[in-house]
Amino acid sequence: MSEQTYYEKLITANDRGKKAAGENAVNYIEDGMTLGLGSGSTVYWALKKLSEQVKQGLNVKGIPSSKRTESWAKNLGIPLTTFHEIQELDLAIDGADEIDANLHLLKGGGGSLVREKIVNTASKRVIIIADQSKRVAQLGNRPLPVEVLPFGWEVTAKRISHLGAHITLRDKENQPFISDNGNYILDCQFPLITDPAELHNTLIQLVGVVETGLFVELADRVILGQDDELHYLEKPKGGQR
Numbered sequence: 001m002s003e004q005t006y007y008e009k010l011i012t013a014n015d016r017g018k019k020a021a022g023e024n025a026v027n028y029i030e031d032g033m034t035l036g037l038g039s040g041s042t043v044y045w046a047l048k049k050l051s052e053q054v055k056q057g058l059n060v061k062g063i064p065s066s067k068r069t070e071s072w073a074k075n076l077g078i079p080l081t082t083f084h085e086i087q088e089l090d091l092a093i094d095g096a097d098e099i100d101a102n103l104h105l106l107k108g109g110g111g112s113l114v115r116e117k118i119v120n121t122a123s124k125r126v127i128i129i130a131d132q133s134k135r136v137a138q139l140g141n142r143p144l145p146v147e148v149l150p151f152g153w154e155v156t157a158k159r160i161s162h163l164g165a166h167i168t169l170r171d172k173e174n175q176p177f178i179s180d181n182g183n184y185i186l187d188c189q190f191p192l193i194t195d196p197a198e199l200h201n202t203l204i205q206l207v208g209v210v211e212t213g214l215f216v217e218l219a220d221r222v223i224l225g226q227d228d229e230l231h232y233l234e235k236p237k238g239g240q241r
């Protein structure tokens with residue numbers, strides 16, 4: 001079964017929620033905008049809807065946050081640009097693996113966290129789309145993806161484990177998973193994460209760590225879907241980008 005056919009099966013309420021949230025996010029796109037195109041199965045639906053509007057004459061340009069998104073966008077006829085041409089984007093639309101009440105995110109389930117963070121931080125506004133199951137009281141129910149340099153990854157993993165995490169080197173078909181940037185991903189199961197900013201700041205200082213999947217104060221709005229029903233979460237007042 002192709003990846004696209006798999007996504008389009010829409011078996012569960014959460015599958016249908018991803019579609020509803022992804023399609024709804026396209027309402028925030030205006031003619032002439034430059035877009036950050038996030039990664040994952042929820043973003044797939046946003047791209048599909050966006051492609052319909054592009055066919056009807058909407059003028060936008062996007063920067064994809066993964067090779068997979070780039071290939072989808074090309075197949076769907078969405079015009080692309082690069083950071084060589086433009087360094088600030090109007091709006092990024094991206095998925096997430098966990099979302100807490102402060103709109104802090106845990107991301108990287110698909111291994112695209114580095115490019116996603118570059119794209120999101122380059123965007124004036126970030127809208128996160130997800131099914132309702134991604135909403136959590138506290139981040140860290142699932143392992144935190146951390147992208148690391150392959151050289152000496154064992155040393156980096158040991159240092160992270162000293163911070164209290166159980167580490168698994170992500171694999172794909174019995175080989176280490178390689179990110180779009182040629183790096184490894186360590187899936188780090190911490191006890192629940194009480195202070196995402198502090199944990200990110202600690203991890204990012206370790207030599208060998210390229211980026212963490214903690215996205216703190218980056219999301220401006222979250223659209224959560226379950227079946228056809230949508231719920232919106234706004235960044236708490238006083239939050240900064």
Ligand SMILES: O=C[C@H](O)[C@H](O)[C@H](O)COP(=O)(O)O
Nearest residue numbers: 040041042095108110111112
């Ligand atoms: O690396 C992957 C990304 O962070 C995705 O945005 C995240 O895993 C959510 O993916 P999905 O929409 O497939 O649940």
